[in-house]
Amino acid sequence: MIVDAQNLVAGYGQRVLIRNLSFSIPSPAFVAIIGHNGAGKTTLFRAFQGKIDYEGQLLVQGHNLRHLSNPSAKGLLAYLPQKNTINFPIKVHDLVVMGLFRKKRFFEHYGPDDYALAARTLEQLQLSHLIDHDFTTLSGGEQQLVWLAQLMLQDAGINLLDEPTQQLDVYYKSKVFSLLQEWVVQSGKTILCITHDLQNLQSLRGYLLNLSKPTPVLEAISPEAVQENQAFLEAGRQPAL
Numbered sequence: 001m002i003v004d005a006q007n008l009v010a011g012y013g014q015r016v017l018i019r020n021l022s023f024s025i026p027s028p029a030f031v032a033i034i035g036h037n038g039a040g041k042t043t044l045f046r047a048f049q050g051k052i053d054y055e056g057q058l059l060v061q062g063h064n065l066r067h068l069s070n071p072s073a074k075g076l077l078a079y080l081p082q083k084n085t086i087n088f089p090i091k092v093h094d095l096v097v098m099g100l101f102r103k104k105r106f107f108e109h110y111g112p113d114d115y116a117l118a119a120r121t122l123e124q125l126q127l128s129h130l131i132d133h134d135f136t137t138l139s140g141g142e143q144q145l146v147w148l149a150q151l152m153l154q155d156a157g158i159n160l161l162d163e164p165t166q167q168l169d170v171y172y173k174s175k176v177f178s179l180l181q182e183w184v185v186q187s188g189k190t191i192l193c194i195t196h197d198l199q200n201l202q203s204l205r206g207y208l209l210n211l212s213k214p215t216p217v218l219e220a221i222s223p224e225a226v227q228e229n230q231a232f233l234e235a236g237r238q239p240a241l
């Protein structure tokens, strides 16, 4: 199993947001995590990162996350947060190349091969024109794409993406989803992607996990499944049990 969540229970104090959630991803896949605002999507990612206490088990590639120190340094997990800010000037390629941190020793410099890899990833995202720009001067959407390039360079097996297309225009939303799909198929990556962009999912292969449903399960993506989930979310929230 690439990811195996068993009887997961998580929340904050008395407030339980994830109730007895179980799901298994047997092979590399794209999984869209959907649900209303406040349904617990980011909370699920916090459990994966060991940032909150939880009951149950989370296994990634056979490792119990509870007993694993620093899974990102081991290349198991990478995380792209919803918001990531930087308030000092840094060139785009200098930020992207840092995605290679786990292949470097402390204080080891990034060399021409590292920068070439960063440049290729930026090219894939059609961002070559920004390579020398100061990151802090980019638009919100451009910054989001640069963080995505950095995450891709981390080359982790399982990637947790929290609304990676939130600030993107319609062209880039569709481009990023196709790129993520390609990444799964060609590089064997598994992607758990929190998103509210349901319409962009229709043509993808993978799964939906709707955390607003009373008993969330992995559902294969199809236009019908996306429409059913869209209608479910549009109908409003279920009262908490």
Ligand SMILES: Nc1ncnc2c1ncn2[C@@H]1O[C@H](COP(=O)(O)OP(=O)(O)OP(=O)(O)O)[C@@H](O)[C@H]1O
Pocket: 012, 017, 035, 036, 037, 038, 039, 040, 041, 042, 043, 044
């Ligand atoms: N540290 C915390 N302490 C207490 N409550 C919290 C904490 N962090 C989040 N919450 C609450 O838990 C609920 C779920 O938050 P979470 O961020 O998981 O939602 P989400 O499904 O990712 O929502 P969105 O789609 O709006 O990003 C929210 O109501 C939030 O206010």
